[in-house]
Amino acid sequence: MMPTKVTIYEVGPRDGLQNEKGVISTEVKVEFIQRLVAAGLPVVEATSFVHPRWVPQLADAADVMTALGESGRGLPVLVPNERGLDRALELGLQHIAIFGSATETFAQKNLNRSLDEQFAMFEPTVTRARDAGLDVRAYVSMCFGDPWEGAVPIDQVVGVGKRLFDLGASQLSLGDTIGVGTAGHVKDLIGGFVAAGMRVDDLAMHFHDTYGQALANTFSALQEGITTYDASAGGLGGCPYAKSATGNLATEDLVWMLDGLGIETGVDLDAVVSTSVWMASHLGRPSPSAVVRALAQSPA
Amino acid sequence: MMPTKVTIYEVGPRDGLQNEKGVISTEVKVEFIQRLVAAGLPVVEATSFVHPRWVPQLADAADVMTALGESGRGLPVLVPNERGLDRALELGLQHIAIFGSATETFAQKNLNRSLDEQFAMFEPTVTRARDAGLDVRAYVSMCFGDPWEGAVPIDQVVGVGKRLFDLGASQLSLGDTIGVGTAGHVKDLIGGFVAAGMRVDDLAMHFHDTYGQALANTFSALQEGITTYDASAGGLGGCPYAKSATGNLATEDLVWMLDGLGIETGVDLDAVVSTSVWMASHLGRPSPSAVVRALAQSPA
Numbered sequence: 036m037m038p039t040k041v042t043i044y045e046v047g048p049r050d051g052l053q054n055e056k057g058v059i060s061t062e063v064k065v066e067f068i069q070r071l072v073a074a075g076l077p078v079v080e081a082t083s084f085v086h087p088r089w090v091p092q093l094a095d096a097a098d099v100m101t102a103l104g105e106s107g108r109g110l111p112v113l114v115p116n117e118r119g120l121d122r123a124l125e126l127g128l129q130h131i132a133i134f135g136s137a138t139e140t141f142a143q144k145n146l147n148r149s150l151d152e153q154f155a156m157f158e159p160t161v162t163r164a165r166d167a168g169l170d171v172r173a174y175v176s177m178c179f180g181d182p183w184e185g186a187v188p189i190d191q192v193v194g195v196g197k198r199l200f201d202l203g204a205s206q207l208s209l210g211d212t213i214g215v216g217t218a219g220h221v222k223d224l225i226g227g228f229v230a231a232g233m234r235v236d237d238l239a240m241h242f243h244d245t246y247g248q249a250l251a252n253t254f255s256a257l258q259e260g261i262t263t264y265d266a267s268a269g270g271l272g273g274c275p276y277a278k279s280a281t282g283n284l285a286t287e288d289l290v291w292m293l294d295g296l297g298i299e300t301g302v303d304l305d306a307v308v309s310t311s312v313w314m315a316s317h318l319g320r321p322s323p324s325a326v327v328r329a330l331a332q333s334p335a
Numbered sequence: 336m337m338p339t340k341v342t343i344y345e346v347g348p349r350d351g352l353q354n355e356k357g358v359i360s361t362e363v364k365v366e367f368i369q370r371l372v373a374a375g376l377p378v379v380e381a382t383s384f385v386h387p388r389w390v391p392q393l394a395d396a397a398d399v400m401t402a403l404g405e406s407g408r409g410l411p412v413l414v415p416n417e418r419g420l421d422r423a424l425e426l427g428l429q430h431i432a433i434f435g436s437a438t439e440t441f442a443q444k445n446l447n448r449s450l451d452e453q454f455a456m457f458e459p460t461v462t463r464a465r466d467a468g469l470d471v472r473a474y475v476s477m478c479f480g481d482p483w484e485g486a487v488p489i490d491q492v493v494g495v496g497k498r499l500f501d502l503g504a505s506q507l508s509l510g511d512t513i514g515v516g517t518a519g520h521v522k523d524l525i526g527g528f529v530a531a532g533m534r535v536d537d538l539a540m541h542f543h544d545t546y547g548q549a550l551a552n553t554f555s556a557l558q559e560g561i562t563t564y565d566a567s568a569g570g571l572g573g574c575p576y577a578k579s580a581t582g583n584l585a586t587e588d589l590v591w592m593l594d595g596l597g598i599e600t601g602v603d604l605d606a607v608v609s610t611s612v613w614m615a616s617h618l619g620r621p622s623p624s625a626v627v628r629a630l631a632q633s634p635a
Contacts, residue, residue: 214629217595218554244547247588247625248595251550254518282625288547295517295548325547325582329514 040299042263043286044208044239045076047314049083049113051271051283053090057318061095065102067314068110071268074306076286080132081110084119100126111172115146117160124167131164132172132208133157135199137192140183141176141212154198161202173204174241178224179216189227197231207238208265211252214245214282218255225259239263244270245282250292253284257298264289269311269322285324287311305330340599342563343586344508344539345376347614349383349413351571351583353390357618361395365402367614368410371568374606376586380432381410384419400426411472415446417460424467431464432472432508433457435499437492440483441476441512454498461502473504474541478524479516489527497531507538508565511552514545514582518555525559539563544570545582550592553584557598564589569611569622585624587611605630 048068052059059067064082071079081103087094100107111130114120123131135157136142139150146153157173164171178192196207209224216224221240228238240256240263242249253264270285290304308330315322322328348368352359359367364382371379381403387394400407411430414420423431435457436442439450446453457473464471478492496507509524516524521540528538540556540563542549553564570585590604608630615622622628 217592219596244625245629246591247544247550247585248592250547251554251592254551254554285547291546292517292548292551296519325544329545 036260037257037296038260038262038298040262041257041293042077043289043300043302044263044265045071045079045268045286046241046265046283047071047079047268047271047286049080049093050265051267051269053083053085053092054272054283055092055318057320059092059317061098061102063314063317064095064099067268067310068099068103068107070310070313071307072106072110074310075300075302076268076307077301079110081107081112083113083115084122085113085115097122097126100128111170114160116156117163120160120164123164123169128169130170130172132174133160133199133204134174134176135195136176137187137195138177138181138184141181145176150195154202157199158202161204165203171204172206172208172239173199173202174208174210175199176210176212178209179211179220180213182213189224192224193227193231196228197233200233200237205237206263207233208241208263209238210241210265211243211248214243214248216242216252217248218251221252221255222259225256225261229259235260236262239265241265242284243282244284244288249282249284250288253289253292257296268307269314269327270324271311271314271322285311285322285326287324287326287330291326336560337557337596338560338562338598340562341557341593342377343589343600343602344563344565345371345379345568345586346541346565346583347371347379347568347571347586349380349393350565351567351569353383353385353392354572354583355392355618357620359392359617361398361402363614363617364395364399367568367610368399368403368407370610370613371607372406372410374610375600375602376568376607377601379410381407381412383413383415384422385413385415397422397426400428411470413474414460416456417463420460420464423464423469428469430470430472432474433460433499433504434474434476435495436477437475437487437495438477438481438484441481445476450495454502457499458502461504465503471504472506472508472539473499473502474508474510475499476510476512478509479511479520480513482513489524492524493527493531496528497533500533500537505537506563507533508541508563509538510541510565511543511548514543514548516542516552517548518551521552521555522559525556525561529559535560536562539565541565542584543582544584544588549582549584550588553589553592557596568607569614569627570624571611571614571622585611585622585626587624587626587630591626 082096266286267283382396566586567583
């Protein structure tokens with residue numbers, strides 16, 4: 036029942052860097068993306084076209100994509116709305132991701148919209164993207180717990196996810212945004228989507244390590260047949276030294292487990308580790324990834 | 336198949352503190368043990384009677400046990416050999432643990448004996464302990480990988496474990512001493528012991544988080560029916576800031592997962608977290624446990 040092959044969806048350049056305090060130059064961002072692609076990561080989400088007022092770390096999104104040129108066309112970027120889609124279309128990009136909420140409170144706080152109203156915002160974005168031949172991924176955030184509402188009912192998450200999927204997304208990324216989920220909850224949530232008629236290949240899991248659960252949750256999801264996992268090189272965006280730690284699962288920790296399980300990823304672990312060590316030097320602090328710490332300390 | 340109830344075997348005062356650089360007073364050690372017992376941890380390994388030349392951090396082992404008095408009689412202590420057993424017997428203790436190796440190289444380096452010779456050392460220790468009515472636990476270290484020999488064959492681990500068990504131990508603690516094991520290997524190792532005629536209730540798992548795998552490995556072992564797990568409050572002994580990080584699984588991270596799975600432990604998570612925050616202040620550095628970091632940062 037466990038897959039023999041898994042796709043790692045690398046979110047370090049976008050989800051990672053948008054949550055880091057350090058200022059990273061456009062040049063370094065471009066090299067970071069190029070190194071991750073060269074390390075064999077099959078999908079690297081490159082940046083976000085969210086307004087710089089909200090995410091100043093990625094204010095140079097267009098510059099990054101322009102510098103990547105032809106090689107960046109196939110990399111997904113996050114777009115919050117039609118305005119972001121316009122920018123992606125101008126640059127000739129082929130993959131976008133939208134970011135929805137599974138809970139009312141987070142929809143209000145993050146999108147300034149009700150849970151229902153978010154669909155009205157995403158509908159024209161997804162429709163226009165699809166009409167232009169673009170592929171659309173939909174993030175569903177707060178799928179397990181929410182800081183304001185506590186545990187999120189599975190029916191509610193499945194309902195939101197299905198509505199986003201039915202707008203025309205090709206894949207849902209189910210996010211444990213605050214990292215509170217545990218392995219049994221993972222199984223139940225996936226089961227809820229399958230019971231609602233979705234295929235496991237339409238789902239990706241996006242775990243955070245805030246409570247140390249990301250890999251245990253991944254092992255649970257593997258047993259349910261999920262084949263796509265989001266992760267962030269070096270655990271970027273999950274710095275344990277910062278109060279705002281979001282705790283992204285480190286790509287290296289994930290690859291270590293998958294390699295051990297004999298599950299193919301195509302990723303060169305050493306190349307990702309050296310990329311993360313290099314990026315940590317630009318951020319001025321060590322990587323929070325356990326595997327990076329362990330391997331970077333070993334004699335080469 | 337998953338157990339409904341799990342025993343957490345707390346190793347922080349022994350395995351944790353022996354790997355910490357900070358000097359902790361006898362008084363603080365005693366309070367630490369008392370707080371862990373009060374938090375509902377059913378077994379707290381209190382200290383080690385290894386010669387202070389090897390483990391200076393626990394040179395006050397007899398003082399700690401004397402200060403605990405009657406309440407410490409039921410707590411296990413590590414004894415390396417007959418000399419250590421003598422000290423435990425003098426203090427009227429009822430539970431000891433011995434520490435064996437699954438690999439030739441680690442037996443030589445840690446015990447200054449061959450793999451075969453370790454049994455000759457343990458045999459009189461275990462026999463005398465059992466004759467005196469004591470309970471004996473046997474640690475088997477390097478059960479997954481070894482820094483010198485690489486991956487350790489399952490047959491070899493099962494062979495060593497069975498010999499230690501047959502000396503008269505009541506439980507084997509299978510240690511991933513360098514933290515390299517992954518979830519499939521865990522399943523296979525447990526399967527090897529079961530195929531050799533041992534019961535899952537004779538086995539405990541001792542995972543290290545050096546490569547971030549401890550909870551995924553625990554979730555794998557739970558599915559094989561293992562009911563006892565070693566863990567260290569606050570991840571003591573696994574400081575990510577130190578090059579010598581051994582990476583003990585943090586008790587809090589384990590309890591978070593077990594609580595989420597609805598598996599009973601009897602442990603009061605908040606009480607363990609506050610104990611770890613208090614101990615971190617004595618060590619002068621933050622706890623490496625993800626759950627301690629997350630909960631200690633939350634508004635109470």
